[in-house]
Amino acid sequence: MAQPDTVTRILDTAEVLFAERGFAETSLRNITSKAKVNLAAVNYHFGSKKSLIQAVFSRYLDPFTTRFHAALDDLEARHRQDGSIIPLEELLETMARTVLEVPAERNSLKVFMRLLGLAYSQAQGHLRRYIQEEYGSVFTRFTELVRKATPELPDAERFWRLHFVLGTVIFTLSGLDALRDIAEQDYHEHVSVRDLIRRLRPVVVSAMQAPLPEPPVQEVS
């Protein structure tokens, strides 16, 4: 067939519109008309709008988790031989590489990151629950490896720092278009996603390895 099938057309259109305007701000009629598909097709194929949102995420996260698990398998196997601990840089590098690989096929890394950002910031409680349940284990595996790579960090400190850098990455890459416009206008330099990751690397590493904070100030009691 010349045209991709209905399900694919819906997913392709939905992910772009969701990334552009958010979930609540994107109506089914909006999606179906742009996808040149009947309105009822969404409910027929996906059941509901919620399920469509989850399906959009699965299409990215399923291949991501598969590849990421494989990459971590590799990494662990290589370091089991010489008995060394996987350095933090390598872990971060592996994650970055996997994130870059997955959506490369469809040229939509931007969309992927924007969706991730939305998953955090939009209300959509069902989405957070869905992502946690479906993909929580790969994140747990990763954080466990980070724990071994940074034994000097207290557990709680590491937890927060991981989310600090997660914030940096998601915030930057999901708002990339707007930031890129400003950057090009002000500094006349074109910024690709790979450039950004190159800039992010030393910042993220330094952030994770920053000196420990002063102990909390005790109130007189």
Add this chain to the structure above:
Amino acid sequence: MAQPDTVTRILDTAEVLFAERGFAETSLRNITSKAKVNLAAVNYHFGSKKSLIQAVFSRYLDPFTTRFHAALDDLEARHRQDGSIIPLEELLETMARTVLEVPAERNSLKVFMRLLGLAYSQAQGHLRRYIQEEYGSVFTRFTELVRKATPELPDAERFWRLHFVLGTVIFTLSGLDALRDIAEQDYHEHVSVRDLIRRLRPVVVSAMQAPLPEPPVQEVS
């Protein structure tokens, strides 16, 4: 009067609901019923939902910019005397202190940060434009001071790093509730906003002072 007036009741209720669920997901009927106010009151006092959203932001950002300008005046005056340059730490410290001061009266720093996060992540183009036009100048002043404090950084690099740490702060503080739940469950330690800022300080400073990235890889041409 025992009850605060209608306008205040609407603003108080709206900011909480907006922060909890986002703008599109919060209906006017939702706000007015919870605020025990007639539905038409919003359009009567504010004109439209958009204007209400902007008014919610003004109530935080107006006092913030005023205080922040004053704090920067102080800082500059003190350093003009001995001719020294304001160190980065002091600039960041000043900003953090101002952010903490402003909503302290209403015990709603969480709401404030969450709103800031929404302003970035939600579609609401009118909001971004409004904030940029109304409050862009204070941000420009701040970045100019940061420029003087970090002369070793190329302009573009500093631009990106500022947005990296902006991402960290907004992402963390605006998703605070969810993260706090996980942290308390996993590490049995209660985290206040002040704790978080204490943890953020060394991370942000290290991030800004990270080594420069490797120069971009040149393709063969």
Add this chain to the structure above:
DNA sequence: CAATGTTGTAAACAATTGTTTGAATATGAA
């Protein structure tokens, strides 16, 4: 007091939302 402008209110408005229906059409196996 009377007049005037401000604020509060119930009801209706038109538009848009996600979802469902039932019939039409296409597809594929017997």
Add this chain to the structure above:
DNA sequence: TTCATATTCAAACAATTGTTTACAACATTG
């Protein structure tokens, strides 16, 4: 072919949205 299943489609559904209207209540000022 024939039958059954899968898909598409236009239409309608009920619910919810932001906004407007017309009127009542109130306050303020002359």
